[in-house]
Amino acid sequence: MSKTTEQTAIKGAGGRTKTEIAPPRSGKGITKWGRSRGKRFAIRVCVGSGGLAAGSQDVINAFYRALKANRLNPGVEKKNVNKTGCRGFCSRDVLVDVILGDERHTYQNVKPEYVSRIVKEHIIEGEPVKEWLVGPDYYAFHEEQSKVILSQCGKIDPEDISAYMRVGGYRGARKALNLDPFEVIQEVKEAGLRGRGGGGFPTGLKWEFCSRARGDEKYIICNAFESAPGAFMDRAVIEGNPHAIIEGLIIGGFAIGAHTGIIYTRKEYTLTRERVGAAIEQAREKGYLGKNIFNKRFDFDIEVKLCASAFIGGEESALVASIEGKRGVPRAKPPFMVNKGLWGKPTAINNVETLANIPFIMRNGASWYADIGTEKSAGTKVFALTGAVKNTGMIEVPIGITLREVIYDIGGGMERKNRKLKAVQTGGPTGGCIPSSHIDMRVDYESLVSIGSIMGSGSMVVMDEGTCMVDMTKYFISIMESESCGKCVPCRIGSKRVLEILTRITEGNGKEEDIDLLLELGNSIHQSSLCGFGRSLPNPVLSTINFFRDEYEAHIREGRCPANACRSLRRYTVSNDLCKMCGKCCRVCPSEAINWEKRQAAAINKSKCVRCGACYDACPFDAIM
Secondary structure (H helix, E strand, O other), X not given: OOOOOOEEEEEOHHXXXXXXXXXXXOOOOOOOOOOOOXXXXXXXXXXXXXXXXXXXXXXXXXXXXXXXXXXXXXXXHHHHEEEEOOOOOHHHOOOEEEEEOOEEEEEOOOOHHHHHHHHHHHHHOOOOOHHHEOOHXXXXXXXXXXXXXOOOOOOOOOOOHHHHHHOOOOHHHHHHHOOOHHHHHHHHHHHOOEOOOOOOOEHHHHHHHHHHOOOOOOEEEEEEXXXXXXXXXXXXXXXXXXXXXXXXXXXXXXXXXXXXEEEEEEOOOHHHHHHHHHHHHHHHHHOOOEOOHHHOOOOEEEEEEEEOOOHHHHOHHHHHHHHOOOOOOOOOOOXXXXXXXXXXXXXXXXXXXXXXXXXXXXXXXXXXXXXXXOOOOEOEEEEEEEEOEOOOEEEEEEOOOEHHHHHHHHOOOEOOOOOOEXXXXXXXXXXXXXXXXXXXXXXXXXXXXXXXXXXXXXXXXXXXXXOOHHHHHHHHHHHHHHHOOOOOHHHHHHHHHHHHHHHHHHOOOOOOOXXXXXXXXXXXXXXXXOOHHHHHOOHHHHHHHHHHHHHHHHHHHOOOOOOOOOHHHOOOOEOOOOOOOOOHHHHHOOOOOEEOOOOOOOEEOOOOOOOOOHHHHHOOOOOEO
């Protein structure tokens, strides 16, 4: 990565490459230009899903109008207003970069009514609007990351193939097609790239198996399904840089001997479908898809397949069945997909993030990629950082980074300063919960499995002391119980029984033997389920009992929720010492359970109380406990 005003590749601890998003060079972020009319300028607006939801298209239109009104490139103002993919810090959308000369300033939470002032004061007069600029936390969020596949998201226009080519796009494919397929596979193997879809199987090895499999026709599939709640990384990558996925499919298709690539995504991902569809058409026009691509004797084309939402749809055998027009349920293995996949032909299935890494490996070499991450798990991983952390969003970090670095250096620490970190859940609903005592553990495939979790989809949920681990486990199991395909008994029936037990514990009806029963059920489901979904389903239960058994025991033995989160176990009382006799609690109570008169402290009638918490939220003096 070459050093620029915006991004610098630097070496962090352990030789990891970090990406620094440098703030403006002039002290507090403001450079006085005087009147700047005539200087080169550009405007970049985030049009990722988060940006569009926040109103980025209205902001873009406002810039068009403002530039035309001020006679800045009249008639061709669109040349100065560029669309970009997701920046990761979606809570600050709409994010807008204004590049004036050699200086860049970023605005946050931009609304259409802000635009005329930005154009007048910043672009024309050279004085950025201070109160709308991002703060130090924006740069801290980015500078500790190591961006590879996200390195161009937020910079290039995802709807313009020429923008991708200007940053080296399709050079990796050109290089690959000048090699022997075996050499391409060796390059990927030496890079140490593992599948980012959850299991972490070596990508080069999968391609090698598929290339050697017998078959007159082969397929390569991009799994862009992404069904886990809170996971939006693949969606953001493909929407922010769709040509990287196309290039990865071309290289993979050439390596295994496939002439057809398929992008499998969800029907409701409208923006994904539109962006990747437009990118495929652009690639065909350039001769990068179709017959004799890149003027080589290799034919390759891509089609998009849409599917309905179902968690199990991301499992590779269910995915293949869905494409074939069958019910999307898993099948027993072997045979594996690389030998008998789509239409019974050898098929390589890789997820979005895996394929997005391939062009960078081919362009920069295996040794470059292998230097990032750990010895067993090279490269970076994209996570959706959510929960009780200050800075939430999409991040890309080197594999092997510690949880502490993610939560405090990138995430900015806990959202509520008066609450401490309690646990981190990784891998989506089928992942495990890691206690705060293990905050210095490294985030890699082996470490996560050893503690009862998984890399999984890449979601990372941070929980503070206000989270009940039993209730949170019930939430995860409820998702999986409803999403089970029902094909195998351990998953279909086991998930129901586990949910029933967790429900009665959180309602105060738990039995002493329930904990052991949950462990027995969890181990049985793990050992006997048909697919990876069922085998990982017990992870939340087993990990929380392992690390937070005392919370289960408090619910069962004492009828108490230590986090005060389980509604059925709440008991509200009024402190006479703290009550100011204002009556606010009485006025918001929906069940008339609070007795109060002027100049008298309130009292709660427990027989009428429905434990809704309205009084607790309304009291300004913390008198209700």
